[in-house]
Amino acid sequence: MQPHHDGSARYVPDQAPDLGDTVPVFVRVPAGSDVRQVHVRTTPDGEPRFAEAVVDRRDGDDVWWRADVEVRNPVSNYRFLLTGARGTRWLNAAGPVDHDVPDAGDFKLVTYAPPPAWARDAVIYQIFPDRFARSAAADGRTAPDWAIPCDWDTPVVGRGPETPRQFYGGDLDGVTEHLDHLDRLGVNTVYLTPVFPARSNHRYDAASFDHVDPLLGGDAALARLADAVHARGWRLLGDITSNHTGDAHEWFTAAAADRHAAERELYYFDLPGGDYESWNGVRSLPKLNWGSAELRRRFATDPDSLLRRWLRPPYRLDGWRVDVANMTGRRGADAYTHEVAALLRAVAADTRPDALVMAEHGHDHTGDLDRDGWHGTMNYVGFTDPVWSWLRAGDDPVPNFLGTPGGVARRDGHAMLATMNTYRSLVSWRSYSHSWQLLGSHDSARIRTVVGDAARQEVAAGLLATLPGTPMVYAGDELGLTGGNGEGSRTPMPWHRPETWDQRTFGTYRSLLALRRAEPALRHGGLRWLHVDADTLVFAREAVDGTALVLARRAPGDPVRLTGLPSADNVYGGAPALRPDADGAATLPADGPTFQVWRTR
DSSP states (O other): OOOOOSSSSOOOOSOOOOOOOOOEEEEEETTTOOOOOEEEEEGGOOOOOOOOOOEEETTEEEEEEEEEEEOOOSSSEEEEEEETEEEEEEEEETTEEOOOOOOGSSEEOOOOOOOGGGGGOEEEEEHHHHHOOOOGGGGGGGOTOOOOOOOOOSSOOOOSSSTTTOOOOOOHHHHHHTHHHHHHOOOOOEEOOSSSSSSSSSSOOOSSSSOOOGGGGGHHHHHHHHHHHHHTTTTEEEEEEESSSOOTSSHHHHHHHHHTTTGGGBBBBGGGGGBOOOOOGTTSBBOTTTOOHHHIIIIISTOOHHHHHHTSSTTTTEHHHHHHETTTTEEEEEHHHHHHHHHHHHHHHHHHHTTTTOOOOOSTTTSSSSSOOOSBBBOOIIIIHHHHHHHSSSSSOOTTTTTTTOOOOOOHHHHHHHHHHHHHTTSSSHHHHHSSSSSSSSSSSOOOHHSSSHHHHHHHHHHHHHSSSEEEEEEGGGGGOSSSSSSOOOOOOTTOOOOOOOOSHHHHHHHHHHHHHOOOOHHOOEEEEEETTTTTEEEEEETEEEEEEEEEEESSOOOEEESSSSOOOEESSSSOOOOOOOSEEEOOOSSEEHHHHHHHE
């Protein structure tokens, strides 16, 4: 085993430092490691400094070294220099390396206001309202002129101009009526994709931010859902588009009708040819101009802004998922993204201190976190894609979220872990552990289609439940629903056909989420990788009050023997207890696909 440090409480006891604090940090050095001396390297105000660490304690065969880091900057970098008989190595957030590395991969202490405390224990359930459930009231509503009305069993069209027009009529009272299902599953936070009026089934083309779409039951239905969710002690999150509106939005129609209108500055009009800027050239999604003080007022800072209004009673949303956060405020020479992120987070916290602000980011999010803005990101690139690449089945192309040519590559465990570690190492532990880990969403293929069967989906769901981060379950994944791309995965929930549910998969999700609730190490622990090969991953989640050992296999392989493990009882998967032999080694199961978890003694 290698020397180890991460940002969790076992290694950094002060999880919420203030500027000017001195924080102790610890390095765990296993017996037999070539480490005789440890220094901590910091970069206060951009200039490197070194301080010698001291041995704090010995715990079994491990030596724990302690160093103190001055929190001089809002984000204070540090790494360790390990000196032994064979020379020196660095230990940074990517692990031990024997060559010089840039500061971007250093560990980070962050003094900006932390995410709300409740987010650490959240399990998110994503609902696409049009496809989740219809209440009786939905039968009395007339489909809008843009819609293609569909029965609940009408197949979803995965590609083509009709995809945003298929209208199934799910509503918010339908969500309220099925909260018992969410309770049985074990989630505690409901995330709704947009609920504002629009001219599509996905509603990311908002026509107004002032009220809830009457097709969903209107403002009163959102208030009823919020009451029901909060009565269970859960949280309710909304979805806001900060990058664009729809072309039917009252702001845009006023601006398009009168070049002297106050709303004109909210967008990018008067481009060559008389055009306007839009999201990826989709003219129905005109892009917002965050250089406009009037936009910042209407969207955020005004006492009755849209960001504030829905966080207050009677709706009391607990925060926002921010759509296309990666593009918000970015256009050519305009670079307002970090300003906007800080503004939206500050306004949300001013309105209710425990509000969560989570960014959608489909690719490299590392430059947008740890900046007093987004609390975290939807971690497609550092979790979804690598898990897919390791577990994908079949020879058919699997499109990833951003449509990379060739789709999701097929990779072994080493490449999967390298991808995860690359992105994890470039953000603080706080941002990483508060980001949403997901196996898919309404914008991607479904995990069952990617992996092909229930056994491999269990391995994927196991990683979702046991790796650091906030797990997000897309409605229907727990039933084994399928879908080959974003539109095709927006599958109506088969409430009226329970015989089609994959009960094994539902039981898997339910048991894994219960395990996460029961084991503090799976919610608050650090992460130490113990073994990786092409088909096998083994890691430990270590907390102050316990450790969980996790084995994930995508296929049968050679038995894995690990030394230095204590005795451990199996708490998921049914494997035997681990009992080290006379040589101090324990043997993990070789069958697969399998997912196993032990609680160490």
